[in-house]
Amino acid sequence: MPIVKKTTAVLAAALALCACNPPSSSATKATATPKTEDEKTVYALGATIQKSLQVFALTPAELELVIAGLRDSAAGKAEVKIEEKQAAIQQLLATRRAAAGAEAAKAAGGFLEKAAKEPGAVKTASGLIYVPLKEGTGPTPAATDKVKVNYKGQLTDGKVFDASERHGGPASFPLNGVIPCWTEGVQKMKVGGKARLVCPAAIAYGDRGAGADVPPGATLDFEVELLEILK
Numbered sequence: 363m364p365i366v367k368k369t370t371a372v373l374a375a376a377l378a379l380c381a382c383n384p385p386s387s388s389a390t391k392a393t394a395t396p397k398t399e400d401e402k403t404v405y406a407l408g409a410t411i412q413k414s415l416q417v418f419a420l421t422p423a424e425l426e427l428v429i430a431g432l433r434d435s436a437a438g439k440a441e442v443k444i445e446e447k448q449a450a451i452q453q454l455l456a457t458r459r460a461a462a463g464a465e466a467a468k469a470a471g472g473f474l475e476k477a478a479k480e481p482g483a484v485k486t487a488s489g490l491i492y493v494p495l496k497e498g499t500g501p502t503p504a505a506t507d508k509v510k511v512n513y514k515g516q517l518t519d520g521k522v523f524d525a526s527e528r529h530g531g532p533a534s535f536p537l538n539g540v541i542p543c544w545t546e547g548v549q550k551m552k553v554g555g556k557a558r559l560v561c562p563a564a565i566a567y568g569d570r571g572a573g574a575d576v577p578p579g580a581t582l583d584f585e586v587e588l589l590e591i592l593k
Contacts, residue, residue, distance in 0.1 A: 374533045418458050434472050459493040463569035463579025470562070470581035477560040477583070484550075490543050491560035492550055495585070500553025503537055503591045505545055512535045514581045523575040523582075532589055541566050543582070551588045559584040 398406040420428065434440045478485045483493045503509050510532050514525040526533045537545055543561030551557050561582040563569070571578040 378558075416574060417462075417571065418455065423461060459569045459578040460570070462571075462577060463563060466577060466579030466581070467563060469508060470518055470579075473581060473583075474560065474562060480558075483565065486546065488542065488546060488565050489562040490546055491558075492547055493558035493560070494555070495558055496554075496556040496587075498552030498555025498588060500555075500588075501591060502552050503549055503588070505528060505549060506536075506539045507586060508534060508536050508592040509548060510592055511548070512587040512589060514585045517576070517580050518583065534592060544584070544586075547584075548586060548588060549585070552589050556585065556587040559586055 387420075401497060415428065425548050428467060431440065431442070452494040473511065474489075477491045477493065480491075480493045483491055487492050511534075512526045514527075517523050517562075532539065537548055542565040543559055546555065546565070547559040547561075561584065563579045565580060566582045567576050567578075567580065568577045571580060576582070
């Protein structure tokens with residue numbers, strides 16, 4: 363699901379909640395620290411909205427406007443209609459993503475250069491940097507094959523954003539149904555082998571990123587073990 367739709371949906375749900383439940387006179391002052399389970403749930407709603415807004419890279423002044431929109435909608439006095447600003451929200455999202463992507467690509471230059479100098483590293487025309495870690499002895503998959511792998515994915519700062527062990531073990535998927543970096547890189551492997559796939563944003567998730575864990579323009583660093591080609 364595109365992030366903009368998810369973000370808009372979360373905001374719409376929050377605004378609807380506020381509109382249907384305007385603050386009573388006995389609850390006009392927000393509790394600084396949530397104590398009851400209901401207060402923690404509402405607090406978590408705020409944290410969810412903030413996480414959805416991360417991709418916009420809002421300034422403190424812009425965040426204050428978001429809070430004003432929530433507050434005014436809760437009071438039934440919103441100064442702007444959400445429906446009239448959907449296209450503008452999408453345009454703002456695209457602009458902020460592009461800016462973040464350009465900055466991330468610039469910052470990743472040194473990381474890519476270093477990876478390309480690793481022993482045995484091969485840089486392909488797409489920008490993929492393939493580093494063999496263990497040579498396999500089995501067959502090599504085609505793009506149309508379904509494969510079974512163990513993997514770990516990191517950002518350039520070393521933060522692990524995903525791993526097969528988080529999902530209970532090896533992952534299986536059609537090789538032509540994943541990011542281009544994987545489609546290309548895993549085809550270079552033999553069953554039983556392990557490799558590092560360093561993926562510039564252009565052959566990963568681009569300026570859109572992937573949820574809250576992979577920011578726009580992120581260069582991704584994967585360690586992949588090819589366990590089996592599934593027939």
